[in-house]
Amino acid sequence: MTDDDGRIAVALVDDQPLFRSGIQMLIESQPDMRFCGGAANGQEAVELAAAQNPDVMLMDLRMPVLDGVAATRRIVEAAHHAGTDKPKIIALTTFNRDEAVVGAIRAGASGYLLKSAEPEFLLSAIRTVYSGYSVIAPGSVHDLFAHLARNPEPRQPDLQAIEVLSPRERDVFLLVAKGLANADIAEGMFLSEATVKSHVRTILAKLGVRTRIQLVAFAYEHRLLG
Structure with missing residues (x-):
């Protein structure tokens, strides 16, 4: 405190x-x-x-x-x-x-x-x-997760892990997981930054994670970044 x-x-x-x-x-x-x-x-x-x-x-x-x-x-x-x-x-x-x-x-x-x-x-x-x-x-945190996610037996992406997300939320999820900032996502998707922030809050809640860095870990664990 x-x-x-x-x-x-x-x-x-x-x-x-x-x-x-x-x-x-x-x-x-x-x-x-x-x-x-x-x-x-x-x-x-x-x-x-x-x-x-x-x-x-x-x-x-x-x-x-x-x-x-x-x-x-x-x-x-x-x-x-x-x-x-x-x-x-x-x-x-x-x-x-x-x-x-x-x-x-x-x-x-x-x-x-x-x-x-x-x-x-x-x-x-x-x-x-x-x-x-x-x-x-x-x-790069992505280098760390990519290194730890490597597996001699390639696995298919676990798309069920994000089936709770809407199509738009899935797009935002992938961009956040790749490390893009809200402003960059907003520009690329032709959205306002406030809308992107709202999507991110919803995505975190639906996936049961609390921070963006947890979201990155989630994406790698479920092989969602290729």
Whole structure:
């Protein structure tokens, strides 16, 4: 939660004490942020989120007791049931092509970063996610999903996954999944940007995903991008 002077409350979950200490010092050096707690595993993360209600939580994906994907799912589901969108979760991973990243995003994470990210990039990502946007590690999120979606036995697109969408919504879905911004979609489809935003909200609701980055993961999982 933001405190009385409006600072962003940031929590950190990681099983390495030295890493936690370093990130805590970085957060506390920022005038617009405050560190509201650390946890060493996913179970502690769930408890920390409930007790402190942070604005943003940095979540390592590979931890003992309960991994980051499962912890993210529990925290996001608890927030959904409580009628809030906090905390925003940024998954942390050691390497870029980590299959756990897709699981974290599908579980509700607002994006992911490499643990080796530059301090300024990490701080910028926290502010970006707090503002309601997604973040990804440098490089293309599509490259990550395409790499993880490769299969030696090609599968047909799962068109049933989007049968709940109208034809127009399917067109918008595919353009969003390819990474186009609302303005570009509006221009290409001769629609207003407000209409595109409305379609995107409806698409997210119908598919049961909460963010555009989750929509990209959904598209790759169901082989809808070729």
